[in-house]
Amino acid sequence: MATILSAQCTDARVNMVTPELFRKFPTPAAFAQASLPAIEEEIRSTGFFRNKARSLSGAAKKVVADFGGKVPDSMDQLLTLPGVARKTGNVVLGVAFHKAEGVVVDTHVLRLSQRLGLSQSGDPKRVEEDLMRIIPRDRWISFSHELIHHGRQICVARKPRCIECPLETLCHAADKTWSSH
Ligand code: SF4
Known part of the structure; x- marks a missing residue:
């Protein structure tokens, strides 16, 4: 509910x-x-x-x-x-x-999957399929929680806090606010 x-x-x-x-x-x-x-x-x-x-x-x-x-x-x-x-x-x-049948794709997972280059699609269903291919099944549940947390705390929609981001060296998003590479 x-x-x-x-x-x-x-x-x-x-x-x-x-x-x-x-x-x-x-x-x-x-x-x-x-x-x-x-x-x-x-x-x-x-x-x-x-x-x-x-x-x-x-x-x-x-x-x-x-x-x-x-x-x-x-x-x-x-x-x-x-x-x-x-x-x-x-x-x-x-x-x-505690059953991993798929990957939760909410607004944060959608945005971050694109920024991190995990999916090119804007369609939640396609993004979920891409993530299911990339992420090991035993991480599907925790991965969504981690990405949602990251999307709320650091990789926020409008002004991502790239300077504080532990994934910064892996990220090639076009809208980064700071870059070390
Ligand atoms: S470097 Fe910036 S855009 Fe990339 S994941 Fe981190 S906060 Fe998001």
Whole structure:
């Protein structure tokens, strides 16, 4: 549910909303029975709240109806849930089930994969395929977390802090703000 809410929204904002949301709706069955306006009210500040409420409600109903009230642990099954595409599926599989079926490609992973020359594509699906070819499978889960952390702390979108970057000698990005080579 939190991963669905994180679309176009900061993790900090999602983390402000989820404690009360999960207090009110503590199980998939509780979400499935809740009215859309009741869910919308709780998640309004995360943006696109009407669409997200529909996804949360639809996903909960499907989890209850098709998967015995438990979030499924395979990509194929996760992708049948409303609001879930590969990124969300990879997050849930990696973080909740410790299963590496793919590589999470969010906005940071997309940007950094291009800057570091790991993929030429701007399409998340193609970038994921490129990363799956390059990164050893036992690093798929940690790699995304590491890249996301790097993208937040150092390789930020507009003015990357190249002078502080431990990857600087490996990086040939055109928009570097400092270069040793
Ligand atoms: S050198 Fe600069 S552009 Fe390259 S990865 Fe580091 S922070 Fe990002």
